[in-house]
């Protein structure tokens with residue numbers, strides 16, 4: 001059966017990719033690994049040890065908002081903390097991720113989809129900034145990605161301000 005609005009798999013959303021599968025430490029290698037120059041750790045110049053599930057930093061891509069994972073092993077937790085710190089500011093400027101899952105029903109059928117999704121997923125459910133229909137989502141590499149800054153509303157002395165992450169009002 002096709003996923004409907006009541007099926008959580010059918011909702012428009014961004015789902016992270018398979019780069020979570022191979023979790024090897026990306027910390028720079030200081031000494032050559034004894035397995036020789038063709039070993040991936042020497043070719044890539046990385047530590048290459050296995051990383052625990054929670055030992056990653058997320059880099060949000062500037063154009064798409066999609067996540068790139070950087071993994072670190074137990075010995076390189078300090079390195080991980082530095083990378084997380086370095087990514088904090090650029091990540092805050094990244095756009096909301098372009099959805100890559102769901103959104104097919106709104107592409108084919110007219111309906112009050114926001115109402116339908118909120119009925120099933122809760123009133124707090126937020127639709128993607130790019131729209132509910134998969135047809136409306138830019139395809140990275142094929143479409144120019146329109147700037148879709150997240151807007152913030154703030155009331156200041158009775159005036160409603162619309163603030164963008166770039167600081168424009």
Ligand SMILES: [Zn+2]
Nearest residue numbers: 025047073076
């Ligand atoms: Zn490591």
